[in-house]
Amino acid sequence: MSDLKELYKEVILDHNRNPRNCYIMDCATRTADGHNPLCGDTVKVYLRIEDGIIEEISFQGHGCAICTASTSLMTESVRGKTVEEAQGLFDEFHLMLTGVAEEQGIEMGKLMVFEGVREYPVRVKCATLAWHTLHAAMEEKKENVSTE
Amino acid sequence: MMSEHLTARPFDVEAIRADFPALHQQVHGHPLVYLDNAATTQKPRTVIDAVRGFYENDCSNVHRGVHALSQRATVAYESSRTVIKNHVGARDSREIVFTRSTTESINLVAHSFVRPRLKEGDEVLITTMEHHSNIVPWQLLCQQTGAKLRVVPISDEGEIIMEEYAKLLNDRTRIVGVVHISNALGTVNPVKDMIQLAHEQGIPVLVDGAQALPHLPVDVQDLDCDFYAFSAHKVYGPTGIGALYGKRAHLLEMTPYQSGGDMILSVTFDETHFNEPPHLFEAGTPNIEGALGFAKALEYLQSVGIEATQAHEKHLLDQATEAVLEVPGIRLVGRARQRAGALSFVMEGIHPHDIGTILDQEGVAVRAGHHCAQPVMQRYKLSATVRASFALYNRSDEIEALVKGLHTVREVFG
Ligand SMILES: Cc1ncc(COP(=O)(O)O)c(C=O)c1O
Numbered sequence: 001m002s003d004l005k006e007l008y009k010e011v012i013l014d015h016n017r018n019p020r021n022c023y024i025m026d027c028a029t030r031t032a033d034g035h036n037p038l039c040g041d042t043v044k045v046y047l048r049i050e051d052g053i054i055e056e057i058s059f060q061g062h063g064c065a066i067c068t069a070s071t072s073l074m075t076e077s078v079r080g081k082t083v084e085e086a087q088g089l090f091d092e093f094h095l096m097l098t099g100v101a102e103e104q105g106i107e108m109g110k111l112m113v114f115e116g117v118r119e120y121p122v123r124v125k126c127a128t129l130a131w132h133t134l135h136a137a138m139e140e141k142k143e144n145v146s147t148e
Numbered sequence: 149m150m151s152e153h154l155t156a157r158p159f160d161v162e163a164i165r166a167d168f169p170a171l172h173q174q175v176h177g178h179p180l181v182y183l184d185n186a187a188t189t190q191k192p193r194t195v196i197d198a199v200r201g202f203y204e205n206d207c208s209n210v211h212r213g214v215h216a217l218s219q220r221a222t223v224a225y226e227s228s229r230t231v232i233k234n235h236v237g238a239r240d241s242r243e244i245v246f247t248r249s250t251t252e253s254i255n256l257v258a259h260s261f262v263r264p265r266l267k268e269g270d271e272v273l274i275t276t277m278e279h280h281s282n283i284v285p286w287q288l289l290c291q292q293t294g295a296k297l298r299v300v301p302i303s304d305e306g307e308i309i310m311e312e313y314a315k316l317l318n319d320r321t322r323i324v325g326v327v328h329i330s331n332a333l334g335t336v337n338p339v340k341d342m343i344q345l346a347h348e349q350g351i352p353v354l355v356d357g358a359q360a361l362p363h364l365p366v367d368v369q370d371l372d373c374d375f376y377a378f379s380a381h382k383v384y385g386p387t388g389i390g391a392l393y394g395k396r397a398h399l400l401e402m403t404p405y406q407s408g409g410d411m412i413l414s415v416t417f418d419e420t421h422f423n424e425p426p427h428l429f430e431a432g433t434p435n436i437e438g439a440l441g442f443a444k445a446l447e448y449l450q451s452v453g454i455e456a457t458q459a460h461e462k463h464l465l466d467q468a469t470e471a472v473l474e475v476p477g478i479r480l481v482g483r484a485r486q487r488a489g490a491l492s493f494v495m496e497g498i499h500p501h502d503i504g505t506i507l508d509q510e511g512v513a514v515r516a517g518h519h520c521a522q523p524v525m526q527r528y529k530l531s532a533t534v535r536a537s538f539a540l541y542n543r544s545d546e547i548e549a550l551v552k553g554l555h556t557v558r559e560v561f562g
Binding site: 003004005007008038041065066120122 | 502531532
């Protein structure tokens, strides 16, 4: 139970129950779809990028608590950032989860709540699906993103 | 040799558990509770010993050596075919083709039996609750030939709607593919009645028996199915080996699947004389140790007794159904009158993937996902379920562990 609380931290449960920025954006300049074939999770990320800055970000989809909370927290942490800064955050996030993190000195803030996912290798993809999808949207990749 | 195995001993779950080395381990500090048997079962020591024994004593190729080891291996390989033939009640060992799996058995039928007789406008009929392995081969075949894939609907309870099935059978239907027991819902389908209805119109039927073999006595002659596909690993045998039962008359009409060694009688650069079924469909060096292990697995099941196993598993399924429903927010997916082996459910507001992780932390192994049956998930507007599936070695207290784990899920999610 105590181990489980390391994974399912209060912040994660809160964002799972009440995901932020969860809506369809009509004026999106870019979108991308992500899919985790292992568990059927899907997420669609909407971006409004102006002058290289993520002015607005939202998402729609359904997934497990880790996936939903990760998407919700991602939208909060990249809004207002440049595309490069968002990419840097993704790289850092990925390193944190795959366990080979060399501190890069990037401020992770609330994203640190996902540190516990590192102990659950099969769940890492749940936490990174949103980020892969964001990456695809920023790069304007056309194909569907898959975690496999 | 068979009769010794057929005398059923009294059902003793502790003695049975002692035969399965993998059951006796700790997972995350808890005793393993293995309830993912529909994915694959654990293996009894006799199966493990058979596989190892082949490599330690008889390792050689089959059907091609005059030396002692090759003769022993060939005899053992062919006797395994006989054990399988007897287990499923086939008339003739030549009706049993060794394959890699259920998946390959179905692909073999699609390629070698159905494809040559499929024309544009013809139909292939399957049901909503098929595993991907009984959907995708037909879909591809239809794309290649211009035939049409038709699908029998199922009810909210998870039963095939027989009136709709009867209506969908017609003079363009070239094959019916139906799962005997659904891996996603646990439904036992009335395949005997379905086969009879199809045969009234001269339509052959393939039954996907992957989940049925571990849970039911199967008699292909009584069912009168044209083909029956199954995998060893779902019934206590090794992975990488399966079989196809096919009526001899059908097998004799079928074209080769893969080609190469073992499936031929003689080859010149001008022509090849093909071997007879089943060898015609077993090109190349087969999975010999797999076949030996497969036979040992079926003999193991016979030694426990398939009826005794069935009664034990029914008891577990009934107990689990009742106990799980007492956990707040749980809804069963699949409430067919005839169920066996598996229990599928969802929990209000909590994703199956999270439930799977939390149960795993308590040592309870279940499957959380779409179970390779996405169309049936779509039928119930779900992306995934949690599935607990049972085997002859499961115990009542393991269901208590499952239920305790489900309460932990509730606690974690508040
Ligand atoms: C009903 C059913 N059909 C077919 C299969 C495929 O079996 P295999 O992967 O051994 O080919 C499975 C296994 O998941 C199954 O449960």
